[in-house]
Amino acid sequence: GENVEQHPSTLSVQEGDSAVIKCTYSDSASNYFPWYKQELGKGPQLIIDIRSNVGEKKDQRIAVTLNKTAKHFSLHITETQPEDSAVYFCAALMEYGNKLVFGAGTILRVKS
Protein backbone atom coordinates (compact mmCIF):
# COMPACT_ATOMS: atom_id res chain seq x y z
CA GLY A 1 0.00 0.00 0.00
CA GLU A 2 0.91 3.67 0.05
CA ASN A 3 3.75 4.20 2.48
CA VAL A 4 6.33 6.82 3.44
CA GLU A 5 9.14 5.79 5.78
CA GLN A 6 11.12 8.45 7.62
CA HIS A 7 14.46 8.18 9.48
CA PRO A 8 15.70 8.89 12.03
CA SER A 9 12.85 9.22 14.52
CA THR A 10 14.97 11.49 16.72
CA LEU A 11 18.03 13.55 15.90
CA SER A 12 20.20 15.62 18.22
CA VAL A 13 22.81 17.99 16.80
CA GLN A 14 25.00 20.71 18.15
CA GLU A 15 24.16 24.25 17.17
CA GLY A 16 25.91 25.10 13.92
CA ASP A 17 26.09 21.51 12.72
CA SER A 18 24.08 20.08 9.83
CA ALA A 19 21.02 17.83 10.12
CA VAL A 20 19.81 15.33 7.53
CA ILE A 21 16.45 13.55 7.52
CA LYS A 22 15.69 10.84 4.98
CA CYS A 23 12.44 9.47 3.56
CA THR A 24 11.50 6.70 1.16
CA TYR A 25 8.17 6.29 -0.61
CA SER A 26 6.37 3.40 -2.23
CA ASP A 27 4.42 4.93 -5.15
CA SER A 28 6.77 5.40 -8.11
CA ALA A 29 4.22 7.75 -9.68
CA SER A 30 4.45 10.27 -6.82
CA ASN A 31 5.46 13.69 -8.11
CA TYR A 32 5.20 16.13 -5.21
CA PHE A 33 7.22 15.94 -1.98
CA PRO A 34 6.70 18.58 0.73
CA TRP A 35 8.46 18.89 4.07
CA TYR A 36 6.63 20.26 7.10
CA LYS A 37 7.86 21.61 10.43
CA GLN A 38 5.59 21.25 13.45
CA GLU A 39 6.21 23.09 16.69
CA LEU A 40 4.55 22.14 19.95
CA GLY A 41 0.85 22.96 19.97
CA LYS A 42 0.82 24.14 16.37
CA GLY A 43 -0.18 22.72 13.03
CA PRO A 44 2.43 21.60 10.48
CA GLN A 45 3.97 24.40 8.41
CA LEU A 46 5.46 23.89 4.96
CA ILE A 47 9.16 24.71 4.88
CA ILE A 48 10.15 23.46 1.44
CA ASP A 49 8.81 21.23 -1.30
CA ILE A 50 10.11 19.62 -4.47
CA ARG A 51 8.50 18.25 -7.59
CA SER A 52 9.69 15.25 -9.55
CA ASN A 53 11.08 17.25 -12.46
CA VAL A 54 14.02 18.52 -10.36
CA GLY A 55 16.61 16.73 -8.27
CA GLU A 56 17.44 19.43 -5.74
CA LYS A 57 15.99 22.62 -4.33
CA LYS A 58 17.51 25.06 -1.87
CA ASP A 59 16.11 27.86 0.26
CA GLN A 60 18.70 29.57 2.45
CA ARG A 61 19.78 26.99 5.07
CA ILE A 62 17.32 24.35 3.91
CA ALA A 63 17.69 22.03 0.93
CA VAL A 64 15.85 19.00 -0.34
CA THR A 65 17.19 16.34 -2.69
CA LEU A 66 15.16 13.80 -4.65
CA ASN A 67 16.24 10.50 -6.16
CA LYS A 68 13.29 9.20 -8.17
CA THR A 69 15.05 6.02 -9.21
CA ALA A 70 15.66 5.00 -5.63
CA LYS A 71 12.37 6.56 -4.47
CA HIS A 72 13.91 8.55 -1.68
CA PHE A 73 14.25 12.20 -0.75
CA SER A 74 16.12 14.02 1.99
CA LEU A 75 15.97 17.25 3.96
CA HIS A 76 19.23 19.01 4.73
CA ILE A 77 19.45 21.82 7.30
CA THR A 78 22.81 23.59 7.55
CA GLU A 79 24.09 25.83 10.34
CA THR A 80 21.36 24.63 12.67
CA GLN A 81 19.97 27.00 15.28
CA PRO A 82 18.01 26.32 18.49
CA GLU A 83 14.83 27.58 16.81
CA ASP A 84 15.15 24.74 14.29
CA SER A 85 14.18 22.36 17.11
CA ALA A 86 10.80 20.86 16.17
CA VAL A 87 9.21 17.79 14.60
CA TYR A 88 9.78 17.48 10.87
CA PHE A 89 7.50 15.50 8.55
CA CYS A 90 8.12 14.43 4.99
CA ALA A 91 5.22 13.62 2.70
CA ALA A 92 4.59 12.28 -0.77
CA LEU A 93 1.60 12.89 -3.01
CA MET A 94 0.37 9.52 -4.21
CA GLU A 95 -0.90 9.53 -7.79
CA TYR A 96 -3.84 7.28 -6.93
CA GLY A 97 -6.43 9.49 -5.30
CA ASN A 98 -4.08 12.50 -5.13
CA LYS A 99 -3.49 11.59 -1.51
CA LEU A 100 -0.72 13.19 0.57
CA VAL A 101 0.88 10.51 2.76
CA PHE A 102 3.07 11.60 5.67
CA GLY A 103 6.06 10.00 7.31
CA ALA A 104 6.04 9.34 11.05
CA GLY A 105 8.15 12.41 11.83
CA THR A 106 11.61 13.25 13.14
CA ILE A 107 12.15 15.06 16.43
CA LEU A 108 15.07 17.42 15.88
CA ARG A 109 16.84 18.86 18.91
CA VAL A 110 19.48 21.52 18.39
CA LYS A 111 21.68 21.88 21.45
CA SER A 112 23.25 25.24 22.17
Next chain:
Amino acid sequence: EAGVVQSPRYKIIEKKQPVAFWCNPISGHNTLYWYLQNLGQGPELLIRYENEEAVDDSQLPKDRFSAERLKGVDSTLKIQPAELGDSAVYLCASSLQVNTEAFFGQGTRLTVV
Protein backbone atom coordinates in the same frame (compact mmCIF):
# COMPACT_ATOMS: atom_id res chain seq x y z
CA GLU B 1 -4.65 37.41 5.72
CA ALA B 2 -5.91 34.90 8.29
CA GLY B 3 -4.75 31.34 7.97
CA VAL B 4 -6.84 28.23 8.48
CA VAL B 5 -8.94 28.70 11.59
CA GLN B 6 -10.12 25.79 13.70
CA SER B 7 -12.25 25.67 16.80
CA PRO B 8 -12.29 24.66 19.51
CA ARG B 9 -8.57 24.32 20.30
CA TYR B 10 -9.24 21.78 23.03
CA LYS B 11 -12.17 19.53 23.85
CA ILE B 12 -12.65 17.02 26.65
CA ILE B 13 -15.70 14.79 26.50
CA GLU B 14 -16.90 11.57 28.03
CA LYS B 15 -17.03 8.47 25.86
CA LYS B 16 -20.27 7.92 23.96
CA GLN B 17 -20.89 11.67 23.76
CA PRO B 18 -20.99 13.54 20.44
CA VAL B 19 -18.43 16.15 19.46
CA ALA B 20 -18.01 18.53 16.53
CA PHE B 21 -15.06 20.43 15.13
CA TRP B 22 -15.23 23.45 12.88
CA CYS B 23 -12.82 24.68 10.21
CA ASN B 24 -12.65 27.91 8.21
CA PRO B 25 -10.18 27.53 5.33
CA ILE B 26 -8.16 30.25 3.67
CA SER B 27 -10.34 32.34 1.40
CA GLY B 28 -10.33 31.07 -2.18
CA HIS B 29 -8.97 27.62 -1.34
CA ASN B 30 -11.05 25.01 -3.13
CA THR B 31 -9.50 21.97 -1.46
CA LEU B 32 -10.11 21.23 2.21
CA TYR B 33 -8.71 18.34 4.22
CA TRP B 34 -9.38 16.81 7.61
CA TYR B 35 -6.46 14.92 9.11
CA LEU B 36 -6.11 12.84 12.26
CA GLN B 37 -2.81 13.05 14.14
CA ASN B 38 -2.07 10.58 16.91
CA LEU B 39 0.71 11.32 19.38
CA GLY B 40 4.12 10.77 17.85
CA GLN B 41 2.77 10.13 14.36
CA GLY B 42 2.27 11.99 11.14
CA PRO B 43 -1.12 13.29 10.01
CA GLU B 44 -3.43 10.75 8.36
CA LEU B 45 -6.07 11.87 5.90
CA LEU B 46 -9.67 11.38 6.95
CA ILE B 47 -11.45 13.22 4.14
CA ARG B 48 -10.72 15.61 1.29
CA TYR B 49 -13.16 18.06 -0.25
CA GLU B 50 -13.00 19.71 -3.64
CA ASN B 51 -15.38 22.63 -3.16
CA GLU B 52 -18.42 21.03 -1.52
CA GLU B 53 -17.80 17.51 -2.87
CA ALA B 54 -16.11 14.86 -0.74
CA VAL B 55 -13.74 13.27 -3.26
CA ASP B 56 -11.80 11.02 -0.87
CA ASP B 57 -13.40 9.74 2.32
CA SER B 58 -11.99 6.23 2.19
CA GLN B 59 -10.25 6.61 5.57
CA LEU B 60 -13.24 8.12 7.38
CA PRO B 61 -14.86 5.66 9.84
CA LYS B 62 -18.35 6.23 8.56
CA ASP B 63 -20.11 4.39 11.36
CA ARG B 64 -19.31 7.21 13.78
CA PHE B 65 -17.65 10.01 11.82
CA SER B 66 -19.35 12.44 9.47
CA ALA B 67 -18.29 15.63 7.74
CA GLU B 68 -19.82 18.33 5.66
CA ARG B 69 -18.71 21.36 3.73
CA LEU B 70 -21.76 23.40 2.96
CA LYS B 71 -21.37 26.05 0.26
CA GLY B 72 -17.81 24.88 -0.32
CA VAL B 73 -16.30 27.06 2.42
CA ASP B 74 -16.46 26.14 6.12
CA SER B 75 -16.46 22.53 7.19
CA THR B 76 -17.48 20.55 10.24
CA LEU B 77 -16.31 17.14 11.37
CA LYS B 78 -18.49 15.22 13.79
CA ILE B 79 -17.98 12.13 15.89
CA GLN B 80 -20.99 10.36 17.39
CA PRO B 81 -20.54 8.53 19.65
CA ALA B 82 -16.93 9.21 20.65
CA GLU B 83 -14.70 6.37 21.81
CA LEU B 84 -11.58 6.45 23.98
CA GLY B 85 -9.44 5.68 20.93
CA ASP B 86 -10.62 8.85 19.22
CA SER B 87 -8.40 10.94 21.49
CA ALA B 88 -6.03 12.73 19.10
CA VAL B 89 -5.43 16.02 17.34
CA TYR B 90 -7.77 16.76 14.45
CA LEU B 91 -6.16 18.99 11.84
CA CYS B 92 -7.84 20.91 9.08
CA ALA B 93 -5.90 22.10 6.03
CA SER B 94 -6.69 23.87 2.80
CA SER B 95 -5.01 24.46 -0.55
CA LEU B 96 -5.78 26.18 -3.82
CA GLN B 97 -5.71 22.83 -5.59
CA VAL B 98 -4.94 19.27 -4.55
CA ASN B 99 -1.26 19.27 -5.55
CA THR B 100 -0.33 22.69 -4.23
CA GLU B 101 0.86 23.79 -0.80
CA ALA B 102 -1.49 22.78 1.98
CA PHE B 103 -1.84 25.20 4.88
CA PHE B 104 -2.74 23.69 8.24
CA GLY B 105 -4.74 25.07 11.12
CA GLN B 106 -3.57 24.70 14.72
CA GLY B 107 -5.74 21.68 15.26
CA THR B 108 -8.28 20.58 17.85
CA ARG B 109 -6.95 18.36 20.62
CA LEU B 110 -9.68 15.91 21.59
CA THR B 111 -9.53 13.96 24.83
CA VAL B 112 -12.15 11.29 25.40
CA VAL B 113 -12.42 10.12 29.01
